[in-house]
Amino acid sequence: MTDQLTSMQAALGLPMTPIPFTDEGALPSAFAVTELACASIAAAGQAAAELLHQQTGRRPSLEVDRRLASFWFSTSLRPLGWSVPPMWDPVAGDYATADGWIRLHTNAPHHRLAAEKVLGVCRDRDDMASKVALWNKAELEQAVVNAGGCAAEMRPWQAWQGHPQGKAVNAEPLVHIDASLDARPGPWLGTVARPLAGLKVLDLTRVLAGPIASRFLAGLGADVLRIDPPSWNEPGVVPEVTVGKRCTRLDLHRADDRAVFETLLKDADILLHGYRADALERLGYGAAQRQQLAPGLIDVSLNAYGWSGPWQNRRGFDSLVQMSSGIAEAGMGWKQADKPTPLPVQALDHATGYLMAASAIVLLSRRLANGPGGSARLSLARTAKLLIEHGAGAQTALRPENSADQGLLVEQTPWGPAHRLQVPLRITGTPLQWAAPATELGAHRPQW
Template sequence: MKEISQALGLPGAWTETGQGSLPSCFAVSDLASASVASVGEGIATLRAALGETPAEVTVDRRLASLWFSFSIAPQGWDLPPAWDDLAGDYRAADGWIKLHTNAPHHRAAAIRALKCAETREDVARAVSAWKAADLEAAVVTEGGVAAEMRSLAEWAKHPQSKAVAAEPLVTWDTPRAGKIRDWGGTPERPLQGLRVLDLTRILAGPVATRALAGYGADVLRIDPVDWEEPSLAPDVALGKRCARLDLRSPEGRAQFAQLLAGADLFVNGYRPDALERLGLGAAWRAEVAPQLMEVRLCAYGWTGPWAQRRGYDSLVQMSAGLAAEGMGWSGAENPAPLPVQALDHATGYLMAAAALTALRDAVAGKGIMNARLSLARTAALLACYPADDRAAFAPAGKADFGAYLEQTPWGPARRLAPPVSVTGAPMSWDRPACNLGSSPPVWV
């Protein structure tokens, strides 16, 4: 997938080891290897810009694919269920629709649109009376999230698909003059001392900042006071500190301004207009933290009629034809999504690589750059790559995990071995996964 290295200005000279693939009609394991490799190459080229000797980058295809699922294996305890009891695929009058109801306010929005009781049977009965496109629009109007299942051909004709196709894989803002802080990294830990302010949630953004923490970055994740991710925090909070702020309050915004002013990198997964509505928009951020580099994420692209639409990986798969294509390929009677949330994970690694590219160019005196990515644009890339005939991977086993026992707040766990190797700069994490809100909102 040469588009990845080209979008990031990387040499694309990494080596892959291992065989096998995740079962899909698309080249999901190729995407896993290439996106993970972009982080390794980002670290290698940053080290070179800092005067270190060139490094070789090697990706383990199997491990890269496994990291696209869960990296953690609890020992004697279980992860909570990943999905709300109403979430999932429903048959509408003319096709299929996915309701995403994990967040309480999204669940309430779906019920308001359907005007039914909160049981799966009642929801299924109510959905069956709707046309899928009409229900999708109704749920979105209520402030919820849903996606009609479209074919690849149907999506290609959609105005949002055409807008996304015209966007680059990574959109770079015009570089601006300025110098970044000497964060004090070392050859072995290139990002040690780099302050990363993480304003992201499920799932691509947390993957990005987890990767940066793997090379020493001081990642401070900020969540709303009432937000929890019980099924995901053990996986994606690895290496981070996690705090809470109410950005709707004057006190919360003032504390956020202090954090932003002290940060080197801001990773933002909120919808394009969300911070603007809170008074924390781009102009405000530029005034508070003129030295700051930003990497931003959205679901459905930065242009087009759906640019402000809420979305998640599973919804984008439905909208963009991936679930329909999987259904036909597998002969399933229901929508068949990718075997993992590949759009989230791949986009997360590309976000991390974009941050490393921006750091590299800033070190070289080329100015300060911001980057923007979207799940829908990553989906457009994957849709161009059908799978080959490699055999399916065996499930994760003992040999795939590191030797040490990670002591998490939930109990001991094994963590997958790192999926990428950069000579002279091993990927490792300085702290175990933690609960959301377990740290104060301050730099240390």
């Protein structure tokens, strides 16, 4: 049991029940990343256990394997005879400016174009570095953001504490949960083995926190339908996060696709979305419209930098929040390095994803008990605050992977066979398992 877990339990309204973390070791980091992994997975598991207790009168026991949780915060997939494409665009990464460091996030083609609109076309990393070196970090960050791109200068934690956005997000709760006025009474359709069976989850999220959330919900039996725009792809992530889901494409700027989306939303129990705070509103699907289309909806959303303050609508990703909030700078000092040192895994994404899943299950329990749906809001920056404030963790190294982790059934993916590591969460009587292998984006029809 860790302080991080008690903070999560308090934020979610879960009982302050100790949950054992088995095995030993931790990811090497300036911060307690393995504890964050275990705590967030435990919180999602506890939400499921409380749902089962509510519906059956039996509260199952649960535990989290520290070593496996650490590995799952990197990747659970082990391809057999093939490789997952690189996660990063060739010019994405950290660059020295005239007065410090900046990170450019260029994975999406339009984000790379935005950076090149400011800096000029870049042939490779060396070309990018020579252009970035001429800029002041704050001016380049703002210029890229103004161009519709994604960038973050490296700040120390103390500077983030004094920054208007740091002050805003630090005043927000870890999870902001609201009840809705609209009820959707109905029976629990699940079982002990598949507690979320019969639930329809509409997933509008992309890399990486939201897909982690919907992967967890699918592992407990939910029917997850992921929607992407026609041209979107994230090949370095899709094999990891689409297991157990169906994936389709819709263009919400087209009238016919909007009609299909609205039909899907009306039948959805849970909506997950990770757009910028104002994006769905600009498409005509603000919070009021969503509840009107789907009364009693469980509406769970995340963004990068929080839900108040001047950056609430800013584009962002895990690696950028690490730069903004002081994590990369603290890692640099911890490692005595001469460049930004991020966390060893995308821990803010993964942890926030499990907290999103936990929020959805908590809201489901409330709806089954009382009728009304509800909403939850989370952010990567607020999860960063939780990690930073709980300081360093144990530095005992994890045991390396071995053949025991590979004694699994083969998952036949569209890219080739693969193994998945054993699941780190154990809920008595409720195995986390997926009914279908990972799939390509857009592989299914837009229907329940």
